[in-house]
Structure formats: C-alpha cells, structure tokens
Amino acid sequence: MLTSQQLRQLSDFAKEIRKKTLYTIGNLGVGHIGGALSIADLLALLYGKVMRVDPANPHWEDRDLLVLSKGHAGPALYATLALKGFFPLAELDTLNQGGTNLPSHCDRTKTAGIDMTTGSLGQGLSAACGLAYAGKIDKKDRYVYAVIGDGESQEGQNWEAAFFAAHYKLAHLIAFTDYNKMQIDGLTDDIMSLGDIEMKWKSFGWFTQRVDGHDLAAMDAAIQKAKEQSDKPSMIILDTIKGKGASFCENKVTNHNMNFDLQTAKAAIAELG
Amino acid sequence: METKEMRAVYCDTLIELAQADDRIMVVEADLMRASGTMAFKQMFPERAVDVGVAEANLVGVSAGLSAAGKIPFAATFGCFASRRVFDQFFISANYAKLNVKLVGTDPGISAAFNGGTHMPFEDIGLMRMIPGLYIIEPSDPVSLKALVKACAAHQGCTYMRLHRKAVPALYEAGESFTLGKGKVLGDGRDVTIIALGAIMVGEAIKARELLKQEGLDAAVIDMHTVKPLDEELVLSYAKKTGCIVTAENHQTAGGLGSAVANLLSQTHPTPMAMVGIHDEFGQVGTQSWLAEHYRLTAQEITRKALALVQSARRNA
Numbered sequence: 001m002l003t004s005q006q007l008r009q010l011s012d013f014a015k016e017i018r019k020k021t022l023y024t025i026g027n028l029g030v031g032h033i034g035g036a037l038s039i040a041d042l043l044a045l046l047y048g049k050v051m052r053v054d055p056a057n058p059h060w061e062d063r064d065l066l067v068l069s070k071g072h073a074g075p076a077l078y079a080t081l082a083l084k085g086f087f088p089l090a091e092l093d094t095l096n097q098g099g100t101n102l103p104s105h106c107d108r109t110k111t112a113g114i115d116m117t118t119g120s121l122g123q124g125l126s127a128a129c130g131l132a133y134a135g136k137i138d139k140k141d142r143y144v145y146a147v148i149g150d151g152e153s154q155e156g157q158n159w160e161a162a163f164f165a166a167h168y169k170l171a172h173l174i175a176f177t178d179y180n181k182m183q184i185d186g187l188t189d190d191i192m193s194l195g196d197i198e199m200k201w202k203s204f205g206w207f208t209q210r211v212d213g214h215d216l217a218a219m220d221a222a223i224q225k226a227k228e229q230s231d232k233p234s235m236i237i238l239d240t241i242k243g244k245g246a247s248f249c250e251n252k253v254t255n256h257n258m259n260f261d262l263q264t265a266k267a268a269i270a271e272l273g
Numbered sequence: 274m275e276t277k278e279m280r281a282v283y284c285d286t287l288i289e290l291a292q293a294d295d296r297i298m299v300v301e302a303d304l305m306r307a308s309g310t311m312a313f314k315q316m317f318p319e320r321a322v323d324v325g326v327a328e329a330n331l332v333g334v335s336a337g338l339s340a341a342g343k344i345p346f347a348a349t350f351g352c353f354a355s356r357r358v359f360d361q362f363f364i365s366a367n368y369a370k371l372n373v374k375l376v377g378t379d380p381g382i383s384a385a386f387n388g389g390t391h392m393p394f395e396d397i398g399l400m401r402m403i404p405g406l407y408i409i410e411p412s413d414p415v416s417l418k419a420l421v422k423a424c425a426a427h428q429g430c431t432y433m434r435l436h437r438k439a440v441p442a443l444y445e446a447g448e449s450f451t452l453g454k455g456k457v458l459g460d461g462r463d464v465t466i467i468a469l470g471a472i473m474v475g476e477a478i479k480a481r482e483l484l485k486q487e488g489l490d491a492a493v494i495d496m497h498t499v500k501p502l503d504e505e506l507v508l509s510y511a512k513k514t515g516c517i518v519t520a521e522n523h524q525t526a527g528g529l530g531s532a533v534a535n536l537l538s539q540t541h542p543t544p545m546a547m548v549g550i551h552d553e554f555g556q557v558g559t560q561s562w563l564a565e566h567y568r569l570t571a572q573e574i575t576r577k578a579l580a581l582v583q584s585a586r587r588n589a
Binding site for chain 2: 067107108109115116117119120122123125126127128129130131132133134135137138156157160161163164167168
C-alpha cells in the first residue's frame with residue numbers, strides 16, 4: 001500500500017510527466033498527445049516506485065524492463081526518463097528533430113533507458129515474452145513490464161504472445177492495456193470493439209485485473225497482486241482517459257496525433273497547477 | 274561423400290555451439306521435426322523454445338531473447354521466415370539492431386511436394402532490402418557447419434537459407450569460410466559462373482565440365498553470402514573472364530543475379546546471363562521435375578554460358 005507521502009510524490013511525478021510531455025509536443029507543434037497522457041500515471045508509478053532501474057547505469061543487467069509496445073507514446077516515457085535523470089531534461093526539446101535521440105516511436109538504440117524498439121503495433125508483447133523467458137531460464141528475479149494500447153490489441157500478434165506467456169508460465173511478465181476507449185478512427189466500440197477484454201486475457205490463461213489507470217494506489221495494489229502470481233503472466237486492464245489532464249484534448253477522439261502550439265501547451269501546463 | 278542430411282548438420286552444429294556458449298538458443302514454430310532440431314531440444318530443453326504455429330511471435334520472442342543477451346537461431350520454412358514475418362524481422366530484430374539468426378528452410382524448389390504456397394523464390398529479394406542484414410546460403414554440409422558458426426559469431430542479424438536434405442560434400446572437412454567472401458571452386462578464363470546454394474553450386478560444377486567439352490574454360494564461384502556481396506571477387510572475375518553467368522534457386526529479380534548486376538553495371542559493365550526463376554510462382558513436383566521445369570540445371574547454365582561467350586566475342 002502506498003503511504004500518503006508516496007501517493008503525493010507519485011502524483012506530483014505524474015503531473016510533471018504530463019507537463020513535460022505537453023511542453024515537448026507543443027514545442028514541436030504536433031504529436032501523439034492523447035495516448036501519452038493516458039499512461040502518465042502508470043509511468044509515474046512504474047519509474048517512481050515499482051521498477052528497479054538505475055539512471056546512471058541504464059544497461060544494468062538486473063534492472064526491470066519496460067516494453068512500451070504502443071511506441072507512439074514515447075514522448076511520455078522520454079519525459080519520465082528525463083525527470084528520472086536518464087538524460088538531461090533539455091534533450092526533450094530535440095523530439096523528432098533530425099539526428100535526435102528521441103524519435104516519435106521508442107528506439108532502444110538511441111535513447112538511454114529505452115529497453116525495446118517499438119512502433120510497429122502488435123510487436124512489443126512478443127519481445128517482452130522473449131525478455132521474460134530469458135530472465136526465467138537465467139533465474140533472474142527481475143520483472144518485465146509491457147504496455148499495449150487498446151486499439152493495438154486488435155493486432156493478432158498480441159494473441160500469439162498471449163498463448164506463449166501463459167504456456168511458459170511467465171509470472172514475471174506484467175502487462176497493461178491502456179484502455180482509453182479510443183483509436184485513430186474513433187471509439188474502439190465503433191471501430192473494432194474489444195468486447196470483454198479482461199475475459200479474453202483470462203481465457204488465454206493470464207491473471208487479470210481491471211483498475212482505474214489514473215488511480216495510483218489501485219494500480220500499485222494491482223501490481224503487488226500480480227507479483228504474487230507464481231505461474232501466470234499478468235494483464236492489468238487500465239481504464240484510462242485519452243488526453244487525461246489537458247482540457248484542450250482530454251477525451252477528444254481527435255487527440256491521437258494532434259497539432260497544438262506552445263501557447264496551448266503552456267495554458268494546459270498552467271491548468272495542471 | 275557426405276550423406277548426412279543438411280538439417281542434421283545444422284542441429285549438430287548448434288549443439289556444438291551451445292555446449293560452448295550458453296547464449297545459443299533454438300526458437301521454432303512447430304517445425305522442430307522438420308528443421309531437425311529435436312536433438313537440440315533433448316539436450317537443452319530450456320534453450321529450445323517452441324512458440325507453436327505463430328511465426329510473428331517466433332521472430333518477436335527471438336528479438337526479446339536477443340535483447341536479453343541470447344543468440345537465438347529461429348527457423349521456419351523460408352516462405353514464412355520471409356514473406357510472413359517481414360515486418361517483425363525488419364523492425365523488432367533488424368531496425369532494433371538485435372542479434373537474431375533467422376533461418377528459412379526449404380529454399381526454392383527444394384520445397385517440392387509442399388508446392389507453390391511453401392516455395393520461396395523471393396526471400397533473398399525481400400531480405401536484401403533490409404539494411405545491414407547478412408544473407409547466406411550454404412552449398413554443402415561442410416560450408417553449412419562453418420557458416421552456422423560464422424553466423425553465431427557475427428554480431429547482428431543474419432538470414433540463412435537452409436536446404437534440409439542430404440547433398441554431396443563439395444569441400445574437404447574443415448575448410449574455412451568467411452562471411453562475405455566467396456569461394457572459387459574452379460578457376461577459368463572464358464566465363465565465370467557465380468552460383469548459390471545446395472542445388473545450383475553443384476549444377477555449376479557440372480556445367481564447368483560440360484563447357485570444357487565445348488572448349489570453354491569456366492570459373493566457378495560459390496557465393497555463399499549474397500549480402501554483403503564479395504564485390505572484390507566479382508569484379509576481379511568480371512575483369513578476368515569478361516562474362517558472368519549467375520545461377521540461383523530463386524528469382525533472378527532481387528536475387529544473386531540482380532545483386533551481381535547491380536554491382537557490375539555501376540563499376541565494370543560486363544555481359545551477363547542469369548539462371549534462376551523468371552517471374553513465376555512455385556508449384557508441386559519432385560525436385561528433379563521442378564529443376565527441369567524451371568531450368569535450374571547444368572544444361573541451362575551451359576547453354577546460357579555458351580550463348581553469352583559467343584555473343585560477347587561477336588561484339589568484341
């Protein structure tokens with residue numbers, strides 16, 4: 001359970017992640033703001049408390065790993081990593097500029113703290129399975145975390161990985177679905193309904209939970225419960241709001257990859273307080 | 274003469290590597306019995322991962338294993354290893370600069386009774402478009418063993434075409450091979466046959482004898498690595514013999530023929546002929562029937578070489 005002090009710190013961290021993400025994308029003028037803001041609380045919890053990482057040694061062999069399969073949310077993860085000290089905050093301003101270490105989609109070869117290259121949707125969970133399998137046979141105690149999008153769940157490869165993780169009992173694989181109910185063309189329910197998404201993962205043999213993806217304490221408790229599993233991978237469905245925390249884009253179906261300027265970003269940052 | 278199946282050589286080599294290096298792993302998609310890697314699984318059960326019939330996950334899991342420091346040899350039929358998982362191999366393995374050793378079995382007409390659905394004539398062409406990827410096709414058991422070891426030692430992704438059946442040894446045991454360096458199997462003055470793989474290198478050697486009867490002295494090169502191409506060797510034989518015939522169990526478009534033409538057209542334009550598949554799909558048949566049908570034979574190499582030399586001499 002989170003103490004009230006931890007809760008306050010993590011809540012502040014999430015707010016800073018949102019601010020930096022808004023500024024970074026606003027400074028550029030366009031970006032995947034919606035799906036970046038929807039996972040800001042999760043990233044704050046993972047990097048603020050849950051994950052064993054060392055910013056001074058990003059390739060530390062025994063670190064916990066994150067595969068952000070919805071790689072277009074990279075800017076939120078870059079903000080998180082910069083705030084943690086993996087690289088200077090000033091580098092955030094180079095997002096998507098020629099020669100940058102911060103491309104729109106996560107690239108393990110460019111950015112300190114990025115554990116897997118992603119961006120072609122549907123591929124990350126398979127890589128997370130490989131990482132978790134290697135950790136298992138090497139008897140490492142580290143965890144592999146993976147984040148997939150709700151629209152991304154429509155990619156068939158996820159379900160190949162779902163078979164795999166359950167079959168090989170990858171208990172140290174903890175995945176999250178960022179269920180913000182929206183995808184590029186509209187509401188997931190209108191485009192390609194996920195149906196009972198928790199039941200789908202459950203029926204594949206995963207330990208499943210469903211929590212509010214903006215409730216730090218609830219997510220923390222869910223992760224602790226996932227860690228109690230000894231023979232099942234975990235899928236935690238996060239009910240989230242796409243664009244959460246910035247009124248100009250919150251819960252707007254147009255926010256997937258949105259144009260907005262620095263002035264708009266600054267107003268949103270002021271709103272966050 | 275070696276009679277061991279190529280897939281057994283593949284498996285034995287991986288076992289030998291795995292005994293010395295615990296990073297070596299085998300990843301398969303319900304084709305261990307076909308690829309011949311069951312013996313590896315028996316020796317190293319945890320290091321042999323079967324993902325079931327799920328090739329995208331085969332490559333994705335291999336990428337993850339590689340990111341964790343393993344050296345995964347992922348094998349499936351060549352049609353699936355190329356066409357079916359192109360984006361997974363492109364992004365999760367190559368673009369991510371990981372170390373996945375992808376193996377496509379049953380190249381070209383060796384797919385025989387599995388027919389057109391399973392007969393990759395285009396895998397090399399697809400793979401050549403992936404920046405920095407090494408593409409290899411061994412011609413016999415000796416080169417297979419050496420090149421599997423070379424792939425394991427190479428830091429970066431590789432794609433190997435693996436002929437599963439037994440083929441005669443063309444090299445003495447222990448012969449050394451270097452990725453990206455072709456082997457001259459016979460020197461010559463009049464024309465050079467640059468051949469690829471367990472079917473066409475043997476045919477090229479036979480063609481050399483047939484050409485001798487016609488009074489032509491042909492050089493034969495086993496170009497076991499299509500990419501990076503041994504440019505120095507190709508250029509030196511283009512200059513030396515003035516005529517080049519390529520021979521491959523693959524479409525000439527995108528394959529060895531176009532790789533050689535791409536080089537020579539820009540550096541030393543040389544009369545060329547190409548033996549291979551010419552814009553056709555595969556189909557069922559015995560391997561020998563398919564070889565005759567698609568003209569992947571010593572006779573076809575000989576015919577094209579003769580015509581090429583005659584034409585070049587007329588134009589000289």
